[in-house]
Amino acid sequence: MTATIMAIPRHAVTDTAAEAIHVEDLHKKFGALHVLKGVSLSARDGDVVAIIGGSGSGKSTLLRCINCLENPTSGVIRVNGEEIRLKPDGNGSTLPADRKQIERVRSRLGMVFQSFNLWTHMTLIENVIEVPVHVLGVKREMAIIEAEKLLARVGLLEKRHVYPAFLSGGQQQRGAIARALAVQPRVMLFDEPTSSLDPELIGEVLGVIGDLAREGRTMILVTHEMKFAREVATRVVFLHEGRVEEEGPPDAIFGSPKSERLQQFIRRVG
Amino acid sequence: MTDSVFLSLAQTSMFELLAPTPPGWGGNLVRGFINSIGIGVGAFALGLVIGIGGAFGKLYGGPVRRDLLQVYTTLIRAVPELVLILLIYFAVPDLINRLLETLGYGRIDVSGPMAGIVALGFVQGAYATEVLRGAILAVPQGQIEAGRAFGMNPRMLMRRITLPAMLPFAIPGLANLWLVAFKGTALLAVVGFNELTLETRQAAGTTKAYFTFFMAAGVLYLLLTLISNVLIGRVEHWARRGRQPIAESR
Numbered sequence: 001m002t003a004t005i006m007a008i009p010r011h012a013v014t015d016t017a018a019e020a021i022h023v024e025d026l027h028k029k030f031g032a033l034h035v036l037k038g039v040s041l042s043a044r045d046g047d048v049v050a051i052i053g054g055s056g057s058g059k060s061t062l063l064r065c066i067n068c069l070e071n072p073t074s075g076v077i078r079v080n081g082e083e084i085r086l087k088p089d090g091n092g093s094t095l096p097a098d099r100k101q102i103e104r105v106r107s108r109l110g111m112v113f114q115s116f117n118l119w120t121h122m123t124l125i126e127n128v129i130e131v132p133v134h135v136l137g138v139k140r141e142m143a144i145i146e147a148e149k150l151l152a153r154v155g156l157l158e159k160r161h162v163y164p165a166f167l168s169g170g171q172q173q174r175g176a177i178a179r180a181l182a183v184q185p186r187v188m189l190f191d192e193p194t195s196s197l198d199p200e201l202i203g204e205v206l207g208v209i210g211d212l213a214r215e216g217r218t219m220i221l222v223t224h225e226m227k228f229a230r231e232v233a234t235r236v237v238f239l240h241e242g243r244v245e246e247e248g249p250p251d252a253i254f255g256s257p258k259s260e261r262l263q264q265f266i267r268r269v270g
Numbered sequence: 271m272t273d274s275v276f277l278s279l280a281q282t283s284m285f286e287l288l289a290p291t292p293p294g295w296g297g298n299l300v301r302g303f304i305n306s307i308g309i310g311v312g313a314f315a316l317g318l319v320i321g322i323g324g325a326f327g328k329l330y331g332g333p334v335r336r337d338l339l340q341v342y343t344t345l346i347r348a349v350p351e352l353v354l355i356l357l358i359y360f361a362v363p364d365l366i367n368r369l370l371e372t373l374g375y376g377r378i379d380v381s382g383p384m385a386g387i388v389a390l391g392f393v394q395g396a397y398a399t400e401v402l403r404g405a406i407l408a409v410p411q412g413q414i415e416a417g418r419a420f421g422m423n424p425r426m427l428m429r430r431i432t433l434p435a436m437l438p439f440a441i442p443g444l445a446n447l448w449l450v451a452f453k454g455t456a457l458l459a460v461v462g463f464n465e466l467t468l469e470t471r472q473a474a475g476t477t478k479a480y481f482t483f484f485m486a487a488g489v490l491y492l493l494l495t496l497i498s499n500v501l502i503g504r505v506e507h508w509a510r511r512g513r514q515p516i517a518e519s520r
Contacts, residue, residue: 067419099423107421117412121434121512131420134430163512183420 017044019081020187020218021066026075028061028242029093035061036072037242043187043220043235048213050229050250051222053239054265059222060114062239063191066220067109068102071095079105080186107135110180110188114195116172118164124175125151125160128182136183143182150178154208170201177208188212188219195224226269230254238262295473295483302469303490305383309465310452312387317394317447324399325406326428339399346396352457358389359461382463390454394447401443405436437509445502449495466490 021043028036035058043049051059064070066077068084073093077084085101086094096102118127128147132138138146151157154174164172173193180188193209194202206228213219213232223229229236229250236253238246238261246253246262257263290296324343327335346354363380370377409432417431459468466487474483 069415069419103421103423105421106419109419111416111419113412113416113419115412117410117416119413119416119431119435121437123512130430131422134426135421165512165514179420 017046019043019078020045020047021049021220022076022078022081023062023066024076024078026062026065026077027073028058028065028070029073035242036065036075039075039239039242039244041220041237041244043218045186045218046216046234047218048232048234049220050233050236051220051239052224052226052229052236052253052265053245056241057239058242059239060191063189063220063222066189067106067111068096069111079109103135107131107183108186110183110185112173112176112180112188112190112193114192116164116169116176116196118172118176118179120164123161123163124156124167124178127164127175128179131179131183147178147182150181151175153181154178155204168201169197170204173197173201173205174208177205177212181212186218188217190219190221190223192222192224224269226254226266238265240265295469295477298469298473299466299483299486299490302464302466303494305463306452306455306465306467307494309383309386309390309455309458309463310448312383313390313394313454314448314451316387316391317398317451318444320391320395321398321402322433324395325402328399328403329406330424343396343399346393347400351390351393351454352460354393355386355389355457355461358392359385362388382458382461385461386455386458386463386465390451390458393454394451397447397450398444401447402436402440405440405443406432408439409435434509438506438513441502441506441509445498445506448498448502452494452498453491 019042021041023039023041026036026039026041027034039058039062041049041051041062051062053059061070065072065075066079068077071089071094072086082101082105084105085097087097089095118124119130122130125144125147128150129138129140129143132143132146133140148157148160151160154177156171156175156178159167159171159175164175167175177193190209194205197205202225206225209219209221210228210232221229221233230253231250233250235247236250237244238253238257238259240261246257246259253262254266257266290300324339328339328343331339359380363378363385366380367377413431413435414427417427422430455465456467458465459471462468470483470487474480477483
């Protein structure tokens, strides 16, 4: 794996591709704090949507609402055309109406967290086969074969029997990506995957994510790595204070930003 | 001076007194010891089951369940164990029997060991609830969140993630509880259950060799603690697999 990020040829996403993620007029309040103020977002199969924005702009909250790690206050979320059924929670927010539906939807979304969140009491390969075996009902032997392929792919096959605490941050995050890939996700969700890594470890993780983008995986990526977002994204969404301030193809967003806030943001993060 | 008196007394009669068969009392002591272990294990196991339910109930249950559990842990931890044992040993069976009679059923006999296990287990459960609640709270939120994000249902989350992840944090507290449970069986002497302390008192009272028998009982209690420490150490080592070893203080 190369540490440098190569320019990745962008694959074409056809207009007829099915909509993998559809978010409409999403609101999220934490108490009095209004984090998302009516966000809409759409990702078709093969899209790589990069969500950028300043700290506190709501990017992580938006991503976490897609698989209901946060319950939206109001709005519509569709995953693979299936609308997540929400019911009022009695406090002016919502709860998933059907727990089984949420669990089914989640099991096909590959989430990668900022702080890796590999399960510490399991070895790397146990982490990777956990969801296929226990949630998706794959036979253990089959899951192990798949897991070894995935770990080889992220360059961690020799580390498969090592516990996460004995791996570097970059290795843990690559392992977490293998865990997400093991569920054969329709969409991968990355929540600032390199933000808690030492600078010299960022490249190896971005290399893996870049490869996935190149092979046409559908993904939504919350990131602070602007150069990377420009290279791999098919679309970039700029969030500011809980609203989509501007969105478009990466060259337009980074090359000729229209709104003043985006211009300021790009100047600031360089 | 007094030491040498004790010593000569102990030396002349100790082995005869502690012989495993009558007229020696060793067999009685061992029987009491085994009874104590049995009750201790039963009470600890019951306490663990109550504790797991209680901890999850307190953390994730609805308001009614949380309040009920709060009442349970507060009351049980406020009242002396001895009072609770007397209560459960005498009052609860009486209550059950009265209830059974009103409903037209016959009386039941509550066996000594069973009442002992229930009484001590009930006390253990209150403490275990708090130990386990603390341990669950110590699990990094991201561990549980990752389980949710991959579609685990609450039961699987508890079985596959939360319980194994909280174990390293729970073991020191649970080890305390186990030793307390085992020593707590001595309280059952007051209700006439033949555990180690009662057997010892009977042997000592009959032979007047108080020193010998209470020392012997002390050694047995200590022996179990030492064996427990070894076993707990192994369990802890296993539970901490996947964690960086920390420099042990010695």
